[in-house]
Amino acid sequence: MKIALLGYGKMGKTIERLAEKRGHEVVLRISDDVQKYDLKKADVAIDFSIPDAAFKNITSCFDQQIPVVSGTTGWLSRYNEAVKLCKEKDAAFIYASNFSLGVNLFFELNKKLAQMMNSFKEYSVDIEEIHHTQKLDAPSGTAISLAEQIIENSDKKGWKLDEASEDEIPVTAKRIENVPGTHIISYKSEVDTIKIEHIAHSRDGFALGAIIAAEWLKDKKGVFSMKDVLF
Ligand SMILES: NC(=O)C1=CN([C@@H]2O[C@H](COP(=O)(O)OP(=O)(O)OC[C@H]3O[C@@H](n4cnc5c(N)ncnc54)[C@H](OP(=O)(O)O)[C@@H]3O)[C@@H](O)[C@H]2O)C=CC1
Numbered sequence: 001m002k003i004a005l006l007g008y009g010k011m012g013k014t015i016e017r018l019a020e021k022r023g024h025e026v027v028l029r030i031s032d033d034v035q036k037y038d039l040k041k042a043d044v045a046i047d048f049s050i051p052d053a054a055f056k057n058i059t060s061c062f063d064q065q066i067p068v069v070s071g072t073t074g075w076l077s078r079y080n081e082a083v084k085l086c087k088e089k090d091a092a093f094i095y096a097s098n099f100s101l102g103v104n105l106f107f108e109l110n111k112k113l114a115q116m117m118n119s120f121k122e123y124s125v126d127i128e129e130i131h132h133t134q135k136l137d138a139p140s141g142t143a144i145s146l147a148e149q150i151i152e153n154s155d156k157k158g159w160k161l162d163e164a165s166e167d168e169i170p171v172t173a174k175r176i177e178n179v180p181g182t183h184i185i186s187y188k189s190e191v192d193t194i195k196i197e198h199i200a201h202s203r204d205g206f207a208l209g210a211i212i213a214a215e216w217l218k219d220k221k222g223v224f225s226m227k228d229v230l231f
């Protein structure tokens with residue numbers, strides 16, 4: 001498979017290393033706001049760029065009929081617009097706030113736990129995420145996905161960074177040197193705490209998941225999620 005990397009930073013370079021091990025070839029590496037780039041020599045594009053660039057990168061792929069996998073976070077206010085454009089252009093698109101198998105299993109656990117805990121009002125829920133100090137967005141895309149899953153499966157009405165009201169989920173974002181990505185969900189009562197936690201040991205899990213998603217999407221049309229790929 002010939003891959004165009006839109007974003008050639010920490011994730012782009014990890015994807016290149018693992019993709020080459022799986023027999024793929026990287027044919028294009030984009031690292032800044034190029035006015036127009038030719039994706040025709042690629043079978044698929046993988047976007048891990050920056051919040052301000054993701055929408056343009058993704059829609060360039062739709063225009064050039066190249067399936068696109070995006071893991072960039074912090075641009076989701078335009079997600080529905082991207083979905084509409086993908087359908088109009090009969091293109092192919094997968095977005096995930098987190099591509100690792102472990103986090104996608106953790107998502108399913110989170111939904112089940114939220115349903116179960118909703119009956120026990122003596123417990124209050126909170127989310128904590130910890131990432132490296134270069135991260136541009138807060139809270140992480142994964143923490144937002146986790147909060148939305150709890151909201152869909154409980155009586156919670158929303159989430160807020162730091163201070164939250166009774167019917168919202170408080171989300172804390174910590175930045176510590178070299179942490180690839182940690183997410184913790186805690187249910188606390190007067191007498192005890194129940195916690196589930198996902199700790200990424202490196203970026204390899206995110207990168208491998210994105211490559212598997214690209215292999216899966218290559219010959220398809222439509223808008224998909226990591227759930228379609230994995231389960
Ligand atoms: N969904 C998932 O599983 C995961 C998502 N992420 C997300 O992926 C994104 C990238 O993460 P990471 O690789 O760690 O970040 P980096 O900062 O290491 O890489 C981002 C790269 O994008 C480049 N860039 C800047 N402008 C553009 C542009 N217009 N088009 C293409 N590339 C551009 C930057 O170049 P320069 O440095 O020159 O500005 C940089 O090389 C983040 O949003 C992060 O949250 C990260 C890990 C997993």
Ligand SMILES: O=C(O)C1=N[C@H](C(=O)O)C[C@H](O)C1
Binds near residue numbers: 073098140181
């Ligand atoms: O910026 C990162 O590094 C990560 N970003 C994603 C997010 O915002 O959830 C996924 C992962 O946690 C690493």
